[in-house]
Amino acid sequence: KAGVTQTPRYLIKTRGQQVTLSCSPISGHRSVSWYQQTPGQGLQFLFEYFSETQRNKGNFPGRFSGRQFSNSRSEMNVSTLELGDSALYLCASSLNAGSPGEKLFFGSGTQLSVL
Amino acid sequence: DQQVKQNSPSLSVQEGRISILNCDYTNSMFDYFLWYKKYPAEGPTFLISISSIKDKNEDGRFTVFLNKSAKHLSLHIVPSQPGDSAVYFCALVVGFKTIFGAGTRLFVKA
Secondary structure (H helix, E strand, O other): OOOOEEEOOEEEEOOOOOEEEEEEOOOOOOEEEEEEEEOOOEEEEEEEEEOOEEEEEOOOOOOEEEEEOOOOOEEEEEOOOOHHHOEEEEEEEEOOOOOOOOOOEEOOOEEEEEO | OOOEEOOOOEEEEEOOOOEEEEEEEOOOOOOEEEEEEEOOOOOOEEEEEEEOOOOEEEEOOEEEEEEOOOOEEEEEEOOOOHHHOEEEEEEEEEOOEEEEOOOEEEEEEO
16 A cells, blocks of 8 residues: 655745645545644644545644645645745645544655745 | 643663653643654654553553653653664644644664
8 A cells, every 4th residue: 555645855945935735645544634844843733634624723824725635635835935934744644533543644744945 | 832742852772771752741631642753754653552541552662651640641662772763752632633742852872
């Protein structure tokens, strides 16, 4: 079974630009979550989607948005990039996030650098 | 608000000895607690979990202890091996989201 695939692996952008990151979950998984990892901050929850609906959202500004398609693939978009948006963005999938004890399966992430 | 805290950014242990990683949480509504391990350039991978109705769960060299009254979680690795060197995140599940701590970087010296 193929794992969670994130593209691209690396991205360099300049301030003010926008970026779209893509995530393909494990086949059969319907929940996709996005996290931002920065040094010393751990994994900060961005949002979670299930069956094309956003069920939960973290404390990030509206510049961060996402969506999920009918095949469970997900994209996240960051508009008007700021230097502080430089981070590793991780996508995780599960059958149904929130089921007791259900673990997440992570992709390798997209490393975004904003210059 | 930081609902999950891992107060030790790093830990160094000799090969063969015990590694103890700690995690504190503030919300008593958490149902499930998990530990993930992360190597550089890879996403985190699930290691072990424990339900809030238990106080201990063991899987090979890894044991997780839960002290609900103290709102404290710990991961014991015995014996520690160089391949265990990684960042360890504790994670708590509430609703449809998993909340992670800041992580502890474990160095196991050969």
